[in-house]
Amino acid sequence: MEGTYIPEPEEELPGLNVSNSQGLLQWISSVDHKQIGILYLFLAVLFLLLGGAAALLMRIQLALPGSTFLSPEMYNQLFTMHGTTMIFLVLTPAILGFSVYIIPLMIGANDLAFPRMNAFGLWITFFGGLLLYFSFLAGGAPDAGWFNYAPLNQRQYSPGPGIDYYCAGLLLVGAGTVGTSINLVVTIIYFRVEGMTLGKMPVFVWMVLINSCLVVGAFPPLNAALSMLLLDRQLQSHFFNLMGGGSPIVWQHLFWSFGHPEVYILILPPFGMLSEVFQVYSRKPIFGYGFVVGSGIAIALLAFGVWVHHMFVTGLGNTVYNFFAASSMLIGVPTGIKIFNWIGTMWGGSLRFTTSMLFAIAFLVEFTIGGLSGVAFAVVPVDWQLTDSYFVVAHLHYVFVGGSLFGILAGLFYWFPKMSGHMISEKLGKWFFWLFTIGFNLTFFVHHILGIKGMPRRVYTYPDISGYSLLNLTSTIGAFLMGFSVLFLLYILRKSVKTGEKAPNDPWDAYTLEWITSSPPALKNFDRLPPVYSLRPLRDLKQSSQLQNHTDGINTNILPSKSDRGGSFEKNDN
Amino acid sequence: MENKLMMKMVIGTEAIFFIALMITYVYFSVTPGFNSASLRLLDIKTTGLFSVLLFLSSFTFWRAEVNFRQGNIQRLKLWMGLTILLGMVFLFGQGQEYWRLLHENFSISKDMFGTNFFTLTGFHSLHVFMGLILLTVILILILLGDFDDPGSTVISTAGIYWHFVDIVWMLVFLLVYVLPVLK
Numbered sequence: 001m002e003g004t005y006i007p008e009p010e011e012e013l014p015g016l017n018v019s020n021s022q023g024l025l026q027w028i029s030s031v032d033h034k035q036i037g038i039l040y041l042f043l044a045v046l047f048l049l050l051g052g053a054a055a056l057l058m059r060i061q062l063a064l065p066g067s068t069f070l071s072p073e074m075y076n077q078l079f080t081m082h083g084t085t086m087i088f089l090v091l092t093p094a095i096l097g098f099s100v101y102i103i104p105l106m107i108g109a110n111d112l113a114f115p116r117m118n119a120f121g122l123w124i125t126f127f128g129g130l131l132l133y134f135s136f137l138a139g140g141a142p143d144a145g146w147f148n149y150a151p152l153n154q155r156q157y158s159p160g161p162g163i164d165y166y167c168a169g170l171l172l173v174g175a176g177t178v179g180t181s182i183n184l185v186v187t188i189i190y191f192r193v194e195g196m197t198l199g200k201m202p203v204f205v206w207m208v209l210i211n212s213c214l215v216v217g218a219f220p221p222l223n224a225a226l227s228m229l230l231l232d233r234q235l236q237s238h239f240f241n242l243m244g245g246g247s248p249i250v251w252q253h254l255f256w257s258f259g260h261p262e263v264y265i266l267i268l269p270p271f272g273m274l275s276e277v278f279q280v281y282s283r284k285p286i287f288g289y290g291f292v293v294g295s296g297i298a299i300a301l302l303a304f305g306v307w308v309h310h311m312f313v314t315g316l317g318n319t320v321y322n323f324f325a326a327s328s329m330l331i332g333v334p335t336g337i338k339i340f341n342w343i344g345t346m347w348g349g350s351l352r353f354t355t356s357m358l359f360a361i362a363f364l365v366e367f368t369i370g371g372l373s374g375v376a377f378a379v380v381p382v383d384w385q386l387t388d389s390y391f392v393v394a395h396l397h398y399v400f401v402g403g404s405l406f407g408i409l410a411g412l413f414y415w416f417p418k419m420s421g422h423m424i425s426e427k428l429g430k431w432f433f434w435l436f437t438i439g440f441n442l443t444f445f446v447h448h449i450l451g452i453k454g455m456p457r458r459v460y461t462y463p464d465i466s467g468y469s470l471l472n473l474t475s476t477i478g479a480f481l482m483g484f485s486v487l488f489l490l491y492i493l494r495k496s497v498k499t500g501e502k503a504p505n506d507p508w509d510a511y512t513l514e515w516i517t518s519s520p521p522a523l524k525n526f527d528r529l530p531p532v533y534s535l536r537p538l539r540d541l542k543q544s545s546q547l548q549n550h551t552d553g554i555n556t557n558i559l560p561s562k563s564d565r566g567g568s569f570e571k572n573d574n
Numbered sequence: 575m576e577n578k579l580m581m582k583m584v585i586g587t588e589a590i591f592f593i594a595l596m597i598t599y600v601y602f603s604v605t606p607g608f609n610s611a612s613l614r615l616l617d618i619k620t621t622g623l624f625s626v627l628l629f630l631s632s633f634t635f636w637r638a639e640v641n642f643r644q645g646n647i648q649r650l651k652l653w654m655g656l657t658i659l660l661g662m663v664f665l666f667g668q669g670q671e672y673w674r675l676l677h678e679n680f681s682i683s684k685d686m687f688g689t690n691f692f693t694l695t696g697f698h699s700l701h702v703f704m705g706l707i708l709l710t711v712i713l714i715l716i717l718l719g720d721f722d723d724p725g726s727t728v729i730s731t732a733g734i735y736w737h738f739v740d741i742v743w744m745l746v747f748l749l750v751y752v753l754p755v756l757k
Contacts, residue, residue, distance in 0.1 A: 113576045182583040186576050216583055220591035228598070231693060236683035239598070239693075245607030245686040250598060 031115035037101025044094040051085035063476040065464035075460035076143035083146030105514035108193030113186040121180035128172030135165035142166035150240035150248035167230040181212035195532035207272030218261035225254035256307035270407025281357040282349030295334035302331040328378035355429030356413035366402025391451025417503035435485035442478025446471040511536035577731040585738040612687040624667030631660035
């Protein structure tokens with residue numbers, strides 16, 4: 001990459017505000033991985049508010065039986081947009097945001113391998129999201145659910161333009177996600193600091209590497225399905241149209257052979273974040289590094305062999321069901337291994353209960369609940385009983401919110417001082433933790449009961465029978481508590497940026513290289529880097545400089561480097 | 575090296591995309607609704623000829639790459655131009671096949687074979703077209719004198735994509751044109 005001109009701002013990065021000489025333009029035109037990472041997070045917040053608003057409108061509608069607050073058509077559009085938004089435009093950008101921000105810092109590089117492709121990925125995701133939301137103005141949002149089953153997605157059942165916007169929007173968002181994932185893989189393979197072999201990479205880097213490969217493998221079936229659907233709707237081809245000889249089942253196969261890896265795409269990077277958080281706040285290295293990484297690889301491989309458990313009611317036959325029931329139970333094993341790894345990391349450690357750590361510990365509980373209800377669906381008769389009921393809604397929210405989002409929030413409270421240069425008040429952070437956790441469980445725990453009682457999902461109202469009303473009202477109250485706590489989080493973050501105390505370089509006494517840089521890091525991440533001998537290079541550095549009685553700060557042992565854009569750091573001869 | 579790994583991952587993801595389309599084709603081709611009468615509309619001889627020209631473009635690209643590594647920029651221009659020409663001739667062949675089929679009242683909405691045929695070959699042609707844009711940009715840069723460093727990986731990176739497009743066509747041609755004749 002030598003000699004390549006990168007159109008990068010020359011001035012200092014503006015931190016989290018736009019008040020510099022170039023203003024907003026500096027952010028829009030930036031190709032710096034730190035700014036793009038922050039923009040990804042802003043993107044996630046923007047769509048979190050939109051998707052959250054859709055959820056709250058649904059919960060208002062469901063607060064009382066027989067309510068007419070929303071029309072059935074509007075309700076269909078809202079649950080479709082809520083699911084699509086949260087998966088493609090909130091969790092994915094949040095994960096990519098942390099990945100593009102933290103990965104170069106963790107591996108000792110100064111940027112991603114392809115900075116301009118990184119910017120492209122961000123903006124194509126943003127405009128894909130806008131295109132999806134434009135459907136509201138163009139005559140109706142998509143209304144066939146986030147997995148958009150045929151034949152509901154065909155013209156005769158969904159005559160509005162919503163599904164066309166769904167296809168076009170998701171194709172663009174997917175292009176951005178795949179591009180950024182390829183970028184991350186190349187960066188991790190080629191831009192690691194000298195000495196950081198694969199076996200010495202931090203767990204988060206490993207999980208992002210595995211996850212990016214998973215993205216590259218999982219998105220093409222979705223793109224193929226979306227292209228076929230767009231052709232069906234625009235050029236009257238017959239892929240999913242039974243009348244023309246097509247097959248709705250093909251849509252389900254293609255969608256879920258993307259869709260099931262996708263749920264692991266949304267959980268593996270949070271697994272990595274949690275591994276960092278558990279280590280630092282337990283004052284111990286990760287317990288069973290090889291098992292954490294290996295089980296991640298196992299999950300990624302098995303993820304491609306379990307998709308039919310979403311299709312147990314399609315009548316594919318017992319042979320198929322038995323195979324996929326077995327594989328779906330099998331994939332629970334590597335996930336369980338990780339839970340024990342994290343408990344083992346905390347075992348006998350000197351725990352610090354910061355907000356980040358609280359989210360990590362709560363994750364263990366919530367994700368285990370979600371995991372257990374998930375394993376229940378691997379049992380075919382249980383699936384037949386519970387599929388398309390609120391039990392599914394409970395399960396998927398326990399893994400997406402209790403799993404992915406709790407992991408991301410643990411990562412947010414862990415890395416926020418590094419990204420913004422300011423500390424978050426622990427007192428307010430803990431208020432947020434309790435409000436959010438109580439709100440979340442209040443909202444979704446009752447969904448388990450509703451599902452077992454037989455309340456179907458995706459129906460805009462319900463009759464006043466068998467205790468539905470009280471449980472639904474509880475859920476609505478919990479949802480508003482969650483909504484309030486998200487606004488409270490934004491308030492906390494803003495307050496911290498404005499008036500929070502300045503963050504030192506290494507506020508948590510952490511182990512990995514990103515904490516060497518200033519908070520926030522300068523435009524050029526590293527001038528010098530310590531040699532990497534272990535999983536915890538920063539700890540080694542701190543210990544060796546203690547041995548030398550702090551002769552010259554921590555700079556004594558730092559190697560000179562010649563590279564401007566990361567990668568090839570020179571070996572020190574002396 | 576970064577360029578090449580990036581391109582290998584791009585074609586990895588594109589390969590899975592085509593595998594998804596081909597599996598769909600095979601899935602529908604064994605269902606009863608698949609109209610074998612439509613299959614006979616295809617002109618295997620003409621398309622076979624154009625296919626050979628596309629495969630030939632992989633050879634000319636290889637010659638271009640060899641000449642580039644040897645610093646022989648004049649020959650590089652020649653072979654690169656020839657590659658682009660062959661790619662364009664192939665696309666012309668696809669165009670005239672489509673034109674003929676549409677005039678015989680055979681379109682994407684006609685039956686399941688039409689749906690699969692136009693989608694599969696259409697997406698392949700789209701990839702050839704994108705490859706041509708890529709190669710044309712490179713040719714313009716060569717003509718402007720930008721490629722004087724034999725260590726550059728740009729041409730070999732583009733080559734990974736161009737050969738990939740050829741291999742995909744080999745499989746699509748076998749699946750759509752050759753196998754029904756053998757049956």
